[in-house]
Amino acid sequence: MEYNLLKQAREIAPFVGQANITVDTCPAFMIQYCGLLGASAVSTTTCTIAFVQGGDMTVLVDSAAPAGVDAIGTSGVIDTTAVAYDTVGELCAYIDALGPYRAICLCDPDTLMANVLAKSAASCIGSSGLVFYLDTSVADTTYIWSFPITGEAFLNNGKTGHVRDLPVSDGGDEVENSFHFMQITTASSATATVYIKSFKQGDSTATTLYTKAISAATATDIGNASNPTMPFLTAKPGNTMVVEIRQAVNANAPSVMQLTGRSVVTTGTRIVNKAPHLSA
Secondary structure (H helix, E strand, C coil): CCHHHHHHHHHHCCCEEECCCCCCCCEEEEEEECHHHCCCCCCCCCEEEEECCCCEEEEEECCECCCHHHCCCECCEEECCCCCCCEHHHHHHHHHCCCCEEEEECCCCCCEHHHECCEEEEECCCCCCEEEEECCCCCECEEEEEEEECCCCEEECCCCCEEECHHHHCCCCCEEEEEEEEEEECCCCCCEEEEEEEECCCCCCCEEEEEEEECCCCCEEEECCCCCCCCCEECCCCCEEEEEEEECCCCCCCCEEEEEEEEEECCHHHCCCCCHHHHC
């Protein structure tokens, strides 16, 4: 990363806050279809995705099973109980490697697809693609609340529509994600552990950077409370950060959840990134 660009981006990149205390609103991943890269090579192509929790993901292109360059799964059906696709990271890596499709992982890639909420058929075309969310009432050993800090996005490159920002997504040094501060009070009677992790898109597991056990219903600060503009943890350049709260026995949302982070991106028009997924 060129030093002057990094310095400028750090000086003007905004801090993005998250106050998420609502069930089933933690983003797991995003999928997008770009019609101009598809079999028809036209922007008017439609593409929908439906998902049965703990079962099949079904993709339709122009209301039919995708074929040719649009082919995905078995006639458009991906069995997310199969060992090759049963985690969020595996599914995203598979989809993102296909021509007209893009996928961005927004949680620990080792998260089970059985913990992702079902979704009725909906369009995955457009600048935001289609966002899938964690089912916070289903335990993957523990109940998971997850919040990404990431510069990942679908961008319009002017030629083929909104696609992945490849320099950043390739895990290069054009993005710097940092965690600054959080305050959490768990649900009543729910002891918990906070994990701060990082991973490169395409990874099957995340690296744990920090852990802290917290008591039930007790306000806990993590990070630089006295100077929240100072990074507490910074991920390896090009890596996504995820803050997880794992509650042992209680599926209710934390009663207080405040989180501050920042993404600094120095690639061309994205010299400042507003980290939209932090508040997704």
